[in-house]
Amino acid sequence: MSYTPIKRPKFSLADRIYIVAIAKGLCRTFKHLVLALTRRSRHREDFNSKGIGLCMPFPEQRWDERLPEYYRGAPTLVRGEDSRERCVSCQLCEFICPARAITVTPGEVDPASPCAKQEKAPKEFTIDMFRCIYCGMCEEVCPEQAIFMSQEYLITLTDRDKGIRDKETLYKLGGVRKGLVNKWNDHK
Ligand code: SF4
Ligand code: SF4
DSSP states (O other), X not given: OOOOXXXXXXXXXXXXXXXXXXXXXXXXXXXXXXXXXXXXXXXXXXXXXXXXSOOOOTTTSOSGGGOOTTOOOOEEEOBOTTSOBOOOOOOHHHHHOTTOOEEEEEEEOOTTSTTTTTOEEEEEEEEETTTOOOXXXXXXXXXXOOEEEOSOOXXXXXXXXXXXXXXXXXXXXXXXXOSOOOXXXXXX
């Protein structure tokens, strides 16, 4: 097996004694302390924060409106515009998932479908939300753009059985994604 050795970076004296890094961290903490005590924290007005510093009165007020486009919530499966399952059960996401949260059982496409002889579809597809760490690697690796990180962040699991999301649930959460499946497009 071939491999490429990676050279370790050389650390300066300042890096090695940590004092500069510790001082920088303390300065930043102190800066935020002063901003909080003088009620000048960033986005204070946006969040209508009434206490010292920046506090959001959750759950009355939520992040929903303010989530950035790139926010990674729970992973979901999506269908194409023609309602076809985009997932071809290649199992790359299952392989890459560091938390081993995904289980894919490959299956066949409905014989009545126009793409029955071209592609496969998952027979079963589950994501264990007790294991998922929202890393987004499944989305990154999927060659079919079939799995996407949603903006769902309020996931409170009160029942162990409900923590494992099956294919139907994942499609319901993901919905339909428009646009061609360009396997090597700019976003991949
Ligand atoms: S987001 Fe990460 S941990 Fe969660 S299912 Fe995808 S690869 Fe696995
Ligand atoms: S979601 Fe994507 S990576 Fe995962 S099995 Fe389906 S096609 Fe493959």
